[in-house]
Amino acid sequence: QPPRLTKGIxxxxxxxIRDGGGLVDGDAPVKKEARQPLTAKDWKxxxxxxxxxxxxxxxxxxxxxxxxxxWFPNYLTQEKGITALKAGFMTSVPFLAAFVGVLLSGWVADLLVRKGFSLG
Known part of the structure; x- marks a missing residue:
């Protein structure tokens, strides 16, 4: 129950509570404001x-x-007949490659910035 209805408060x-950002009227109806339509500046x-x-x-x-x-693990087990354990290991390969790719791309980006390329 909301604090407003608690006996002895x-x-x-x-x-x-209200000044601290707490909700004391949790059961009160919410006032809904009309949504503002997007302007041309917003769409831009x-x-x-x-x-x-x-x-x-x-x-x-x-x-x-x-x-x-x-899809990929199901494909490996159902269509290629690979065991679930092997399919799990095979499914992890793209994620490990992505991990290495993220590290390398960060290193390349830092290298390009050091050489004077623009961030924008």
């Missing part, structure tokens, strides 16, 4: 060139992750 205690930000790169990169990473987490 004083107004000063409720104010102290959504379609910014660098953000489109982020969207595509995130799509590629997520798609690859789910491929190797879900």
């Amino acid at each position: 004083s107004k000063a205690e409720l104010d102290y 930000l959504v379609f910014h060139r660098k953000l489109i790169g982020v969207y595509l990169g995130q799509f590629a990473v997520t798609s690859t992750l789910w491929f190797f987490l879900t």
Whole structure:
């Protein structure tokens, strides 16, 4: 039950909880404000060139992750007849390669910055 309904709590205690960011009226109806429509400036930000790169990169990473987490192990066990233990080891290979790739890409990025290439 919310603090407001607790017996023996004083107004000063409720104010102290409220001032600290606590919810004392957890059961009160929520006031919903109308959503503000996106402006042209907002849409310009959504379609910014660098953000489109982020969207595509995130799509590629997520798609690859789910491929190797879900479809690939099933394919190895059901279609290729590999045991689940071997399939588990084989499924870990892309993740280990990605780990090495992340480390190498960080090293290459640092090297390029030291040589004077721009971050932007």
